[in-house]
Amino acid sequence: MDRATAEVRRGGMVVVMDGTAPLLVMAAEAVTPGTLETMTGLAADDLRLAVTARRARLLDLAAEETEVAVIGADHPLDAATLRALAEPGETRPKNGFSAESRALDTPAGAAVQLMKIARLLPAAVIAPLPTEAAADPVDWALARDIPRVAAADVLGYEETAARTLMMVGEAQVPLEGAENARILAFRPADGGTEHLAILIGEPKPDAPVLARLHSECFTGDLLGSLRCDCGDQLRGAIEAIAKDGAGVLLYLAQEGRGIGLVNKLRAYTLQDQGYDTIDANRQLGFDDDERIYAPAAEMLRKLGFGRVRLMTNNPLKVEQLARHGVEVTERVPHVFPSNPHNLRYLQAKQTRSGHLF
Known part of the structure; x- marks a missing residue:
């Protein structure tokens, strides 16, 4: 492959x-x-x-x-x-x-x-x-x-890659707002793209762990783009987990809801022409959301977590984790203020993708 x-x-x-x-x-x-x-x-x-x-x-x-x-x-x-x-x-x-x-x-x-x-x-x-x-x-x-x-x-590649994920490296990495943090890298057997787990504090496997599934977003996470709420969600999740005492954030290599960075930029161009985020993906030939959550479930299992309190506004994440054998005991809302650049994007997620705000 x-x-x-x-x-x-x-x-x-x-x-x-x-x-x-x-x-x-x-x-x-x-x-x-x-x-x-x-x-x-x-x-x-x-x-x-x-x-x-x-x-x-x-x-x-x-x-x-x-x-x-x-x-x-x-x-x-x-x-x-x-x-x-x-x-x-x-x-x-x-x-x-x-x-x-x-x-x-x-x-x-x-x-x-x-x-x-x-x-x-x-x-x-x-x-x-x-x-x-x-x-x-x-x-x-x-x-x-x-x-x-x-x-x-x-x-069968996506499911195979998820099933064969193995931890290949870890390090203590103090974070702003969460100094007691470790980053663990998981790689599939074919040597493909790594996913990351950020463990904050010392979460207990015998209790539902506070968890966030975060799809990578170069523009939002690294550059502070105002077109989405990803950067706020990432930093807000780290702070919330640290405040709660312990938990895990999974940083998943699924840029642009799974279509990749280049295609996300193409979708942005279409949004500038009047399409919303859903229709822009469709113009490119993609589904509304191309992400899969088998890797997240496999990482949680390998970390010893079978039950989670999931920080999300997206009911699909709850359904998909349950489908892959991880029990979601609670959906924890994860909402941040909009700005003039991402308001239409957030409205589309709410009205067309069923996100809960």
């Missing part, structure tokens, strides 16, 4: 295999005329574009409530067209385009999911392997130094 994600991020090809219909896959946002020519020379058929069904509906190319759509055309798709179909904007394809529905658990669905894991736009250029390669895609890919990955491994 690590080589496959690195390859698509730099604009290269990978082979996604499922045993019956392996696909050549490339990130739509990274495609160039040169890479497209190389891919066309290797493929058995015309190149097509796999996107989320949400994105296809925005392009007026799919009506069914499926998870993935594969867009084709009655003419070869060039790099500029593929990028225009993948990127947000007012582009609507003219005549000659069509879309077919696909389930997530297909090679096309795995191709789109691979882009999400790589924190790219959820759009993949796909093509079937030539006939002689389909019988033995492993050797075919090895001979051409093309990374390969099983569709099942892509689709």
Whole structure:
């Protein structure tokens, strides 16, 4: 998985295999005329574009409530067209385009999911392997130094990464407002991105622990951005836990509600054009919230905490922790004043995402 994600991020090809219909896959946002020519020379058929069904509906190319759509055309798709179909904007394809529905658990669905894991736009250029390669895609890919990955491994990656989290380092780090604090780093078995746990005081495993799940926010946490309330939530949670005596803050590597920093900046641009935070994500082809909470539950278990008093305004976090086996004994409100720059954002979270303020 690590080589496959690195390859698509730099604009290269990978082979996604499922045993019956392996696909050549490339990130739509990274495609160039040169890479497209190389891919066309290797493929058995015309190149097509796999996107989320949400994105296809925005392009007026799919009506069914499926998870993935594969867009084709009655003419070869060039790099500029593929990028225009993948990127947000007012582009609507003219005549000659069509879309077919696909389930997530297909090679096309795995191709789109691979882009999400790589924190790219959820759009993949796909093509079937030539006939002689389909019988033995492993050797075919090895001979051409093309990374390969099983569709099942892509689709199960997030849960697998969470399940294999191990603590790999810790240190005492006195914090402003919480001098008795330790930071523990957790890394999945594949060497992927680390999540952090900040232990404040000496929380007791035999009682519900005061806990906060905080998704990283470079702009809010580090730069003090006024477009969100993340910085206030982070520092406020540390202070509240210290005042309570003990607890844990999980700092999760899920920037931008799971879409990544670059896509979050793209969403900000769309918000400046009038979209709210939910519709901006949808314009990019993402769900309203792409975060998962299996890593948080696994970290809590490894720290010995099976019950929590959860500091949150988001009922989804309560539901997801319970789904993953962590009992939430109390929801502790975690509210901070708005400002002129984040008022619309907070209102959208309340009215459209069900946050409780």
